[in-house]
Amino acid sequence: MKILVTTKVGRQQARKTVNSEWLRVGRNTSCEIHLPDPRVPLEQGMIVYRDGLVYMEGESGSQVITRRSVRSERMHYGEPLEVGPYRIEMTPPPPGYDAALRVELVHPLEATPALAARASELTLGSLGLTKRWAAWLWALAVLFVFFVVPAGRVLDLPWKEASQHAAFGDRFWNPGPVMLAHQPVEPRCGACHEVAFRHVKDRACLECHKNIGHHVGPEMQPAALFEGARCATCHREHKGVKATFRDDDRFCVSCHQDLKSHAAGATAARVSDFARDHPAFRVTLDEDGGKRRVRQGDAPVAQQTHLKFPHATHLDPKGVKSPVQGRIRLDCSNCHKPDASKRGFEPISMPRQCQECHTLQFEPAVTTREVPHGKVADALTVIEEFYANLALKGTPDSFQKAFGVPGEGLLRRVGDPSPAERQNALALASRKARQVGADLVEVRVCKTCHEIASVKSAQSTEWKVAPVRQNMSFMPHARFDHQAHRQTKCASCHDVQSSKSSADVAMPTIKACRECHGGSRPIEGKVMSNCLLCHGFHDATHPWNPNPARPVTKVAEATHAR
Amino acid sequence: MRHYSILEYARFRWFKAAVVVSLLAAAVYLWHDPPIKPYGGSWLGYTLGTLGALLILWLMYYGVRKRRYRSNVGTVQGWLSAHVYLGTALVVIVTLHTGFELGFNVHTLAYVLMLAVVVSGMYGVFVYLRVPRAMTENMGEDALEQIILRIGDVDRDMRARAMGLPDELLSLIDRSVNESRLGGSFWRLMTGVDLGCPTAHAVRAWPAMARRLTGETARVDKEVYGLLLQKHQMLERARRDLKHKAILDLWLYFHVPLAFMLLAALTVHVISVFIYW
Numbered sequence: 001m002k003i004l005v006t007t008k009v010g011r012q013q014a015r016k017t018v019n020s021e022w023l024r025v026g027r028n029t030s031c032e033i034h035l036p037d038p039r040v041p042l043e044q045g046m047i048v049y050r051d052g053l054v055y056m057e058g059e060s061g062s063q064v065i066t067r068r069s070v071r072s073e074r075m076h077y078g079e080p081l082e083v084g085p086y087r088i089e090m091t092p093p094p095p096g097y098d099a100a101l102r103v104e105l106v107h108p109l110e111a112t113p114a115l116a117a118r119a120s121e122l123t124l125g126s127l128g129l130t131k132r133w134a135a136w137l138w139a140l141a142v143l144f145v146f147f148v149v150p151a152g153r154v155l156d157l158p159w160k161e162a163s164q165h166a167a168f169g170d171r172f173w174n175p176g177p178v179m180l181a182h183q184p185v186e187p188r189c190g191a192c193h194e195v196a197f198r199h200v201k202d203r204a205c206l207e208c209h210k211n212i213g214h215h216v217g218p219e220m221q222p223a224a225l226f227e228g229a230r231c232a233t234c235h236r237e238h239k240g241v242k243a244t245f246r247d248d249d250r251f252c253v254s255c256h257q258d259l260k261s262h263a264a265g266a267t268a269a270r271v272s273d274f275a276r277d278h279p280a281f282r283v284t285l286d287e288d289g290g291k292r293r294v295r296q297g298d299a300p301v302a303q304q305t306h307l308k309f310p311h312a313t314h315l316d317p318k319g320v321k322s323p324v325q326g327r328i329r330l331d332c333s334n335c336h337k338p339d340a341s342k343r344g345f346e347p348i349s350m351p352r353q354c355q356e357c358h359t360l361q362f363e364p365a366v367t368t369r370e371v372p373h374g375k376v377a378d379a380l381t382v383i384e385e386f387y388a389n390l391a392l393k394g395t396p397d398s399f400q401k402a403f404g405v406p407g408e409g410l411l412r413r414v415g416d417p418s419p420a421e422r423q424n425a426l427a428l429a430s431r432k433a434r435q436v437g438a439d440l441v442e443v444r445v446c447k448t449c450h451e452i453a454s455v456k457s458a459q460s461t462e463w464k465v466a467p468v469r470q471n472m473s474f475m476p477h478a479r480f481d482h483q484a485h486r487q488t489k490c491a492s493c494h495d496v497q498s499s500k501s502s503a504d505v506a507m508p509t510i511k512a513c514r515e516c517h518g519g520s521r522p523i524e525g526k527v528m529s530n531c532l533l534c535h536g537f538h539d540a541t542h543p544w545n546p547n548p549a550r551p552v553t554k555v556a557e558a559t560h561a562r
Numbered sequence: 563m564r565h566y567s568i569l570e571y572a573r574f575r576w577f578k579a580a581v582v583v584s585l586l587a588a589a590v591y592l593w594h595d596p597p598i599k600p601y602g603g604s605w606l607g608y609t610l611g612t613l614g615a616l617l618i619l620w621l622m623y624y625g626v627r628k629r630r631y632r633s634n635v636g637t638v639q640g641w642l643s644a645h646v647y648l649g650t651a652l653v654v655i656v657t658l659h660t661g662f663e664l665g666f667n668v669h670t671l672a673y674v675l676m677l678a679v680v681v682s683g684m685y686g687v688f689v690y691l692r693v694p695r696a697m698t699e700n701m702g703e704d705a706l707e708q709i710i711l712r713i714g715d716v717d718r719d720m721r722a723r724a725m726g727l728p729d730e731l732l733s734l735i736d737r738s739v740n741e742s743r744l745g746g747s748f749w750r751l752m753t754g755v756d757l758g759c760p761t762a763h764a765v766r767a768w769p770a771m772a773r774r775l776t777g778e779t780a781r782v783d784k785e786v787y788g789l790l791l792q793k794h795q796m797l798e799r800a801r802r803d804l805k806h807k808a809i810l811d812l813w814l815y816f817h818v819p820l821a822f823m824l825l826a827a828l829t830v831h832v833i834s835v836f837i838y839w
Contacts, residue, residue, distance in 0.1 A: 119744040135822035142826035146668040173834040193838040
């Protein structure tokens with residue numbers, strides 16, 4: 001059977017001749033009626049000749065035709081069949097053909113968009129990510145949170161109160177912790193930072209530190225050196241909790257290593273480091289004309305004390321003879337007692353430290369009585385009264401021992417004494433008193449320790465005891481704490497073991513200090529020692545003081561109450 | 563001709579400059595004797611701070627300069643080289659300016675933002691040194707547009723040939739042609755992976771489905787499968803290319819906004835310091 005198949009797709013028309021009893025219909029290229037469309041099954045159906053053309057489809061579109069074929073249509077002229085998007089129509093066959101079929105695509109597939117059309121979001125930018133808006137947004141957020149809100153107080157903006165809130169506000173401007181004592185004020189920046197774009201004024205400091213003294217006294221020359229200096233010039237806040245100033249040597253040394261170039265009249269020697277570059281100590285001596293400072297050097301320093309006191313004798317390793325305790329060995333602490341502060345010592349006093357051994361007895365054969373220590377005249381009066389009394393009431397034994405002649409007190413004799421006897425007794429007593437007094441002062445007792453000048457006149461002799469100088473502070477500008485050095489032997493610093501004169505000033509030299517103390521840099525085996533360990537800041541009025549009055553620095557509470 | 567990267571520009575001129583500036587700053591910092599401790603308010607602190615702030619402004623000006631195609635002030639490569647090296651030196655200068663004093667405040671915020679900008683920039687340099695090579699290896703002489711057009715061709719061809727294949731295979735091809743896509747989401751751009759890609763699915767499912775084909779259909783199947791593999795490979799290359807471009811882009815989405823945030827924080831830092839002088 002010869003069949004002409006005309007296929008029309010759009011405007012294109014194709015013809016082909018098929019010689020077969022049946023025609024397969026489908027998408028498959030092997031089909032006689034080829035329908036190249038994805039909507040058409042691979043093998044859609046068949047057209048067979050059964051006394052005319054019949055279109056048949058198997059179950060769910062298949063060329064396997066069984067009895068259960070679901071579609072079977074006899075074809076007629078002018079009655080086209082719908083097969084998927086195609087229309088198949090039987091037409092009158094042209095000459096030489098048994099049949100003719102016309103296949104037309106009536107529902108063309110809508111053109112599917114190419115990949116290029118679906119490839120539109122190929123960059124991050126096309127997804128809506130943005131640089132510009134993010135930049136604006138974040139920058140404005142920072143400006144708002146960290147500037148607009150916090151600036152409320154200092155610029156006096158309407159949200160003034162909010163800007164001082166603890167959770168946000170100007171606390172974000174705090175560059176670092178303030179020192180511990182200032183922390184109660186820290187949350188309120190305005191306590192010190194009063195006016196915008198102005199330095200903190202001293203007034204803000206002095207509101208609390210009312211009693212702080214001048215750091216640089218008017219005696220400091222030239223005053224221009226410190227002109228314009230504010231508290232904050234040296235005291236920098238927000239630099240940590242410990243201190244507002246630096247306590248190493250650099251601050252001091254920056255001027256003191258070449259003081260003359262800063263102040264022509266300066267007397268202090270140049271210094272840059274305790275270990276390497278520090279002048280010998282100056283010892284302050286009490287002298288007749290007042291105080292005098294002498295620099296320690298090759299020659300030993302001496303100060304006239306008007307006291308005869310050889311340390312060597314008292315510290316004799318064999319001991320000294322005590323009238324009470326026999327032979328005893330003395331050490332420093334027998335006489336030098338710490339004062340209340342424990343940093344220094346009580347002054348030496350005759351009754352407390354000396355008199356136990358150095359008794360002031362004047363007639364030991366008869367009595368243990370002592371003359372009072374102090375004025376010579378008082379002592380002589382006591383002696384005179386003693387012998388007068390003895391001459392009046394003395395027992396024969398005492399009388400004999402005291403006056404060296406047999407006898408007894410005038411009033412002990414029977415009967416009234418005659419005027420001559422009275423005269424004799426008085427003369428005996430006063431002669432003896434004068435003799436003992438002179439002996440006591442000039443030979444036996446006073447002279448042992450004191451420098452005594454005798455002024456002889458026709459009637460009597462007067463004695464002048466030179467006043468004893470006891471210097472309690474040879475180095476008044478140094479902060480020295482004996483308590484802090486108690487593990488050290490006294491003799492390590494004070495060499496008095498062989499001192500034969502009280503004029504020897506046994507103050508340690510810088511060499512002795514340097515045995516243990518280094519400078520501002522660490523040295524093995526030494527204590528790092530900066531200027532402020534021993535010196536105060538420019539304050540001539542705070543010499544070593546056993547009872548220092550601390551400056552009052554209480555916080556003025558009313559200022560900070562909300 | 564050997565390719566010189568921006569890092570090597572003018573025989574490391576800006577590298578040397580950055581090293582000199584950093585060492586100089588460090589030397590002065592060590593020599594400097596500040597009151598109490600090093601901080602931003604000593605004379606050296608102000609000097610380093612001013613230098614750092616000017617440097618930040620200059621570094622940000624690079625964003626303007628690179629768009630001024632008519633400018634003759636240096637070359638853009640030179641500017642970028644300087645931008646990279648001086649931006650790194652900025653870390654040294656600003657760190658010394660802080661005196662290693664950090665806290666919970668706007669000053670440290672500015673410092674941290676500065677570090678974030680520099681770190682994102684360094685990542686950018688890293689990306690610019692690595693990714694272009696990978697891009698060239700991936701794409702060869704091809705451009706993305708060409709590949710997309712070629713995929714279109716393959717799609718047409720493949721689809722026409724697939725008409726002769728069973729329905730389930732045709733539908734795989736159909737989905738591959740109609741539903742395969744490029745880009746479209748942040749995840750897909752950044753990873754270069756499309757988990758639901760119908761083409762990849764078709765490639766995986768194909769062998770099992772086509773096993774029983776014989777004769778003419780088997781021959782068609784072979785052709786179509788070849789085209790499918792070809793398309794899949796091209797898709798993967800295109801996706802890798804998009805991924806590379808996204809990586810080259812992404813860091814700038816951090817670098818630029820962070821830089822402007824830094825500019826704001828820096829402004830607040832400077833003003834607030836002088837308000838509370």
